[in-house]
Amino acid sequence: MASPGPDRVASGSPIPAKRYTKGDRTKERIVDAAAELFSKSGYLAVSLRDIAAAAKLTHAGTLHHFPGGKDELLMRVLExxxxxxxxxxxxEHFDAWDHLGQLxxxxxxxxxxxxxxALYAKLSNEASDPDHPAHTYFRRRYEILRDHFAGILGELADGRFDPGAAAQHLLAxxxxxxxxxxxxxxxxxMRARLMDFLALLGIDTSRWEPTSG
Known part of the structure; x- marks a missing residue:
């Protein structure tokens, strides 16, 4: 759901939008470079020097903005x-149908x-290693998604299927x-096969007909 616009204080006066500094723009450029390299080669094959070169910065300059190095950049990309x-x-205002529509x-x-x-496919596979810096992140992410979709599917199951098992099947x-x-x-x-799966569960997918254009 998109942000409704600038935040407002109780009086109704708008809070000035954040002004991006040169440092902010440089950080965004570094994160963009990291995301692109991680998606092409995976986390393990990319060095901080590779990221610095792609962002047109020195290794020291990149560390200045991200002292945590490549691990910090990985988490920034994921976040x-x-x-x-x-x-x-x-x-929280959506019902089960709305949530599936968003999916x-x-x-x-x-x-x-x-x-x-590609970024998520590579990183989720690499992160199966407990020593990977994103291991805890992906483990927790799947826990949250399983619970989330089990709740959604549970509202629509009507006893036809096990929502917890269906949520695992959906993510797989x-x-x-x-x-x-x-x-x-x-x-x-991908969209058509998702529709097929939901239909197999007995969920009416007609409300999500493809849009034109």
């Missing part, structure tokens, strides 16, 4: 993506952003589809 998805996935829209967006899909389906789609984007239709 930035999560800020976008959290707004559309976890809005459909995220799948549509992912089909337009292969770099981000999405992960597997993303990998197949990265390998053969002209063959794999």
């Amino acid at each position: 930035r993506r999560d800020q976008v998805d959290a707004d559309v996935l976890f809005d 459909v829209r995220i799948i549509e967006r992912n089909a337009r952003t292969p770099g981000l899909v 389906l999405l992960d597997g589809l993303q990998t197949q789609w990265l390998l053969a984007p002209d063959v794999i239709d």
Whole structure:
């Protein structure tokens, strides 16, 4: 869900929007470079010097902005993506149908952003190693998503299926589809296969007919 605009104080007066400094813009450039390199090569194959070169900075200059080095940058890349998805996935005002509709829209967006899909596919696989800096992040992320989708599907199950098991199947389906789609984007239709899965659960998918354009 998009932000409604500038925050306002109780009096109704707008709070001035944050002004980005040169340092802020440099940090964004570094994070952009890290995201692109991580998506192409994975976290393990990329060095901080690689990121610095891609951002057109020195190694020391990059460390100045991110003293935690590559680990800190990895978490910044992941957190930035999560800020976008959290707004559309976890809005407490949505009912189960709305939440599934938001999932459909995220799948549509992912089909337009292969770099981000590749980033998550590579990092989630690497992070299965307990020593990986994103291991705890991905473990917790899957816990949250399983609980979230189990709750949503539970509202629509009507006793036809186990919501917890269906949530695990759903996440496995999405992960597997993303990998197949990265390998053969002209063959794999992630949205259509998600619709097939929901239909197998007995969920009416007619409300999410593809939009034109």
